[in-house]
Amino acid sequence: MSKFCFSVNGPDSRQAGVVESESFMAAVDALGEHVTVQTGDVLEIGVLGFPPAHFECVGRMNAGLPLWMPSGLKAA
Secondary structure (H helix, E strand, O other), X not given: OEEEEEXXXXXXXXXXXXXXXXXXXXXXXXXXXXXXXXXXOEEEEEOOOOOOEXXXXXXXXXXXXXXXXEOOOOOO
């Protein structure tokens, strides 16, 4: 299992920690289940030795999990 370091930053809060998971997607899903996230919050997540990925919460899926989109991308 890999250890993913994360931080979730919102206008009024910051949460950070480590989540262990077998895959990147499972780690992101686990965060959605255990960390309070609101639309507009930014997730930074990665593993040691690699640059972190950045995502922005753009809403919620039917199951209530946050819907993440890559952030920081420039329009074409």
